[in-house]
Amino acid sequence: MSDILTYTPVEEIPKIRDDLRATFRTGVTRSLEWRKRQLYQLARMAQNEAEAVCDAMTRDFGKPRFEVIVAELSAVIRVALKSAEKLEEWARPELPDVPDSQKNWKPTIYKVPKGTALIISPWNFPVTLTLQPLVGAIAAGCCAVLKPSENVPHFSELLAKLVSQYLDTSAYRVVNGAVPEITKVLELQWDHIFYTGNGRVARIVTTAAAKHLTPCSLELGGKSPVVVDAAYDMELAAKRILWGKCNNAGQICVAPDYILVPRQKQDELVRGFEKAYRTFFPNGALDDADYGGIVNDFHFKRLSTMLDRSQGEKVGGAFEGRRDPARRRLEPVIVKGVDGNDSLLEEEIFGPLLPIVVVDSLDDAIDFINARPHPLVLYAFTEDPNVKERLINETQSGSIVFNDTFQHLAVAELPFSGIGESGYGYQFLRYTFEAFTHLRSSVDIPKSEESRLSLRYPPHKPEAYQVLGSALNIRIPE
Amino acid sequence: MADTTQLKYTTLNEIDAIHATLRQSFRAGKLRSIAARKVQILQLAYLIQDNHDRFKEAFAADLGRPALETALLELDSTISDCKIAYDSVEKWARTEKAPFSLNFFPMRPVIRKEPKGVVLSISPFNYPVWLALGPMIGAIAAGNCFVLKPSELSPAVSGLIAELVPKYLDPDVVRIVLGAVPETTRLLELPWAHILYTGSGRVAKIVCAAAAKTLTPISTELGGKSPVVIDPKCDLQTAAKRIMWGKCVNAGQTCVAPDYILVPEDAQDKVIQALKATHDEFYPTGPSTAGVFGRIVNYAHFRRLKGLLDRSAGEIAFGGETNENDKYISPTIVKNVKGDDSLMSEELFGPILPIVPVKNVDEAIAFINDRDNPLTLYVFSQDAAFKAKVFDNTLSGSAVANDTLVHCAVDGLPFGGIGPSGSGYHTRKYTFDLFTHLRSSLDSPAWVDALFGSRFPPYTAKKESFLKSLLGVKLPPRPRQLANGTDQVGKGN
Numbered sequence: 001m002s003d004i005l006t007y008t009p010v011e012e013i014p015k016i017r018d019d020l021r022a023t024f025r026t027g028v029t030r031s032l033e034w035r036k037r038q039l040y041q042l043a044r045m046a047q048n049e050a051e052a053v054c055d056a057m058t059r060d061f062g063k064p065r066f067e068v069i070v071a072e073l074s075a076v077i078r079v080a081l082k083s084a085e086k087l088e089e090w091a092r093p094e095l096p097d098v099p100d101s102q103k104n105w106k107p108t109i110y111k112v113p114k115g116t117a118l119i120i121s122p123w124n125f126p127v128t129l130t131l132q133p134l135v136g137a138i139a140a141g142c143c144a145v146l147k148p149s150e151n152v153p154h155f156s157e158l159l160a161k162l163v164s165q166y167l168d169t170s171a172y173r174v175v176n177g178a179v180p181e182i183t184k185v186l187e188l189q190w191d192h193i194f195y196t197g198n199g200r201v202a203r204i205v206t207t208a209a210a211k212h213l214t215p216c217s218l219e220l221g222g223k224s225p226v227v228v229d230a231a232y233d234m235e236l237a238a239k240r241i242l243w244g245k246c247n248n249a250g251q252i253c254v255a256p257d258y259i260l261v262p263r264q265k266q267d268e269l270v271r272g273f274e275k276a277y278r279t280f281f282p283n284g285a286l287d288d289a290d291y292g293g294i295v296n297d298f299h300f301k302r303l304s305t306m307l308d309r310s311q312g313e314k315v316g317g318a319f320e321g322r323r324d325p326a327r328r329r330l331e332p333v334i335v336k337g338v339d340g341n342d343s344l345l346e347e348e349i350f351g352p353l354l355p356i357v358v359v360d361s362l363d364d365a366i367d368f369i370n371a372r373p374h375p376l377v378l379y380a381f382t383e384d385p386n387v388k389e390r391l392i393n394e395t396q397s398g399s400i401v402f403n404d405t406f407q408h409l410a411v412a413e414l415p416f417s418g419i420g421e422s423g424y425g426y427q428f429l430r431y432t433f434e435a436f437t438h439l440r441s442s443v444d445i446p447k448s449e450e451s452r453l454s455l456r457y458p459p460h461k462p463e464a465y466q467v468l469g470s471a472l473n474i475r476i477p478e
Numbered sequence: 479m480a481d482t483t484q485l486k487y488t489t490l491n492e493i494d495a496i497h498a499t500l501r502q503s504f505r506a507g508k509l510r511s512i513a514a515r516k517v518q519i520l521q522l523a524y525l526i527q528d529n530h531d532r533f534k535e536a537f538a539a540d541l542g543r544p545a546l547e548t549a550l551l552e553l554d555s556t557i558s559d560c561k562i563a564y565d566s567v568e569k570w571a572r573t574e575k576a577p578f579s580l581n582f583f584p585m586r587p588v589i590r591k592e593p594k595g596v597v598l599s600i601s602p603f604n605y606p607v608w609l610a611l612g613p614m615i616g617a618i619a620a621g622n623c624f625v626l627k628p629s630e631l632s633p634a635v636s637g638l639i640a641e642l643v644p645k646y647l648d649p650d651v652v653r654i655v656l657g658a659v660p661e662t663t664r665l666l667e668l669p670w671a672h673i674l675y676t677g678s679g680r681v682a683k684i685v686c687a688a689a690a691k692t693l694t695p696i697s698t699e700l701g702g703k704s705p706v707v708i709d710p711k712c713d714l715q716t717a718a719k720r721i722m723w724g725k726c727v728n729a730g731q732t733c734v735a736p737d738y739i740l741v742p743e744d745a746q747d748k749v750i751q752a753l754k755a756t757h758d759e760f761y762p763t764g765p766s767t768a769g770v771f772g773r774i775v776n777y778a779h780f781r782r783l784k785g786l787l788d789r790s791a792g793e794i795a796f797g798g799e800t801n802e803n804d805k806y807i808s809p810t811i812v813k814n815v816k817g818d819d820s821l822m823s824e825e826l827f828g829p830i831l832p833i834v835p836v837k838n839v840d841e842a843i844a845f846i847n848d849r850d851n852p853l854t855l856y857v858f859s860q861d862a863a864f865k866a867k868v869f870d871n872t873l874s875g876s877a878v879a880n881d882t883l884v885h886c887a888v889d890g891l892p893f894g895g896i897g898p899s900g901s902g903y904h905t906r907k908y909t910f911d912l913f914t915h916l917r918s919s920l921d922s923p924a925w926v927d928a929l930f931g932s933r934f935p936p937y938t939a940k941k942e943s944f945l946k947s948l949l950g951v952k953l954p955p956r957p958r959q960l961a962n963g964t965d966q967v968g969k970g971n
Contacts, residue, residue: 066942096888105881110869115897213682213898218693220693282936393510399918399919400917401919401921403923413579415589420595442878442879456546458761464546465546476524
């Protein structure tokens with residue numbers, strides 16, 4: 001137990017879950033007005049407590065205030081309000097279009113909350129990765145337990161306090177802790193588990209969920225490749241890629257992980273990186289408040305070791321590659337001429353190291369990508385429609401983004417998810433609402449349908465076969 | 479009768495080879511084109527239409543299924559599903575544009591519908607065509623390669639599918655794996671892009687645990703005890719007919735069969751009378767007459783059901799005839815059944831219908847809520863308030879009023895459970911969606927940085943306030959009180 005973060009006593013955890021279940025049973029979350037009030041309170045919490053949140057993130061790992069406000073708090077506020085605005089539309093029962101013979105059956109799809117959900121979030125974007133799923137759970141009418149990361153103790157402690165002040169605690173609670181506490185949480189039955197993190201822990205979560213047949217959403221990561229086409233403007237590509245890499249010092253699931261570039265363009269791209277770096281951080285990134293730190297000593301060591309073991313050529317010049325272990329600060333490092341077996345290609349980097357792999361053709365780039373697990377996002381800088389087409393058709397990834405890095409996250413109307421090792425289950429706006437919603441189909445058959453339906457009853461007359469078995473005589477196209 | 483040992487199981491080495499072949503086919507893009515998918519779907523429709531009589535014989539051998547039930551519930555419906563997919567796949571697979579957003583429209587955000595890869599479906603014995611081939615249609619329509627592991631408990635039908643599929647469909651994209659526990663275990667050790675498991679909750683937990691190791695997304699179509707709540711004021715004659723029909727079809731071996739009835743104590747007898755009258759209309763020469771009523775799939779299930787019936791503390795109102803050789807159990811109504819009775823201990827999956835008398839609808843609702851969420855909840859009532867009360871205060875996969883089973887036939891309604899009755903939806907477009915990956919995509923032009931250049935460091939107050947004005951929002955007025963009655967919190971109250 002840390003002295004910053006108050007861990008929830010393990011014995012209290014089942015009771016918290018039971019309390020939330022009891023609240024769900026009362027039906028209080030059914031009311032759309034009730035849900036909207038909770039959403040507005042969440043938005044208000046993000047607005048009013050912005051300074052406290054920024055302060056906690058600075059203490060936790062020096063996350064730049066700008067990034068917390070623009071990439072996290074603003075996103076949560078917008079999404080909470082948009083969800084409140086759209087709630088009636090999303091929650092409205094659907095009336096599917098059916099053949100005439102079924103129109104009197106009142107076929108309806110009701111959107112019902114699944115029940116009590118568990119949301120487990122990581123340390124890197126803790127505001128948005130905890131609260132955006134919560135927005136969807138609230139909108140869907142679920143109760144929820146949040147389990148934020150103990151790697152951001154100031155934030156998680158603050159979250160517990162704020163949730164109890166702003167939201168209805170009979171429906172929304174925070175459980176804090178580490179392994180013993182999360183183990184207890186995972187022993188219990190939940191109606192949906194929304195897990196954001198890594199593949200190793202995801203297997204633990206899904207194995208626990210299997211015992212209760214609990215459906216899961218997994219938002220994982222992986223190595224997101226960047227394919228750069230020789231004909232593209234190298235300076236612009238470099239700027240957008242470097243911005244993607246420097247955000248949160250590369251500690252983001254959709255960070256551009258490594259680059260695939262034609263051999264003859266590598267040096268031009270590197271010059272583009274140098275130019276961009278000088279513009280972003282005129283005095284270097286080490287002491288710049290606009291550049292974040294590494295979350296903890298473990299990850300700092302991991303990144304340092306990965307970099308030291310690399311056989312690639314570290315780019316110098318503007319990139320001094322300074323490190324400060326005491327403050328866990330690591331300047332961005334570009335490494336040229338990396339080959340497939342390099343230390344930098346063994347696992348998701350999740351830090352400010354950018355390996356460049358040279359390829360001799362698009363075929364090589366595609367093969368390189370396909371030899372590895374499906375990434376969360378595939379980036380490609382190209383204006384060539386043939387290149388785009390080949391990448392779309394011959395690779396698989398959670399999303400595919402052309403000519404920028406992670407702007408797709410900003411388009412809240414796009415579903416976000418991984419595939420294969422990068423995860424499953426969609427989120428953002430309506431998709432998060434749907435993750436926590438059950439589609440309850442319904443029909444209501446009037447007596448007047450008997451004349452039409454009675455052919456199905458035994459004893460089965462010959463004409464019953466003709467009418468009900470008629471598909472056997474449907475004209476199938478040639 | 480057919481015997482499981484007649485089925486030739488796929489070897490473990492063959493299973494590995496099948497997985498590898500289909501993966502290669504997927505990579506080679508064999509089902510990428512809509513035209514290629516339509517060819518396979520069409521072939522599947524012909525497979526059924528051409529072999530209609532052979533299927534009917536196989537059903538009779540496996541399940542003693544009357545010919546009309548087979549035609550209506552399986553062959554007919556599957557051909558119809560093929561036609562729907564054939565006509566709709568282009569539309570379903572079309573890339574969608576994201577809803578318009580002023581800030582992001584220049585980046586042309588779209589949602590592509592892509593196949594997930596090589597997928598696995600494990601299907602059960604009770605609807606061995608519809609539940610085996612239905613998912614195949616949706617998976618192929620979505621562009622996936624498909625492995626089906628049909629049930630060894632329906633060997634005649636599964637064997638027939640295994641014989642016909644390689645003749646009609648391309649073996650590079652669709653394969654059938656026959657087997658039991660060792661073969662299924664091997665399948666589950668391999669990584670799949672999606673697994674659909676239809677069957678029991680007990681086995682589902684094993685399947686989910688295996689899928690967890692490879693982070694394979696999994697959908698489960700399970701079962702449970704689907705309750706029938708009867709409003710005594712309802713049109714009982716029609717209700718009885720529809721309930722008996724749902725229970726007798728396939729001798730009650732249907733995941734959405736009406737499992738048990740909840741009705742006020744003083745209405746119990748008139749419900750029984752109505753059910754008996756229907757029973758006699760359905761089977762004028764008796765349900766044991768050859769070809770009019772189904773049989774239990776095997777001896778183990780027969781004994782299971784007989785055991786539940788023998789141990790019941792309720793009274794048999796009518797039926798109760800059994801014949802082990804024939805795996806025959808007659809439609810049986812048991813009255814005065816209590817919550818802890820043997821007949822209430824598990825999903826029946828047979829032609830036994832217990833009636834649990836309750837005081838009133840509130841007690842019925844509490845009874846349902848004390849148990850696992852059912853796959854379907856049935857209510858028979860013409861009173862809108864009665865129906866609303868039951869549906870609004872319970873949770874179930876589907877909510878059906880005034881009939882049984884038919885909701886599965888409505889194109890456009892998702893079919894799926896909740897909690898122990900399963901997760902994920904299927905039938906028609908929902909099956910297509912189950913096996914589809916939504917791949918979001920953006921294409922960002924250079925000039926966009928004229929607006930978005932503020933995202934780049936150095937971070938200045940001016941940039942921060944510009945971005946806030948571009949992306950920020952104005953909140954509605956503060957609510958006066960929270961729902962739980964506490965006064966407003968937060969600054970500036």
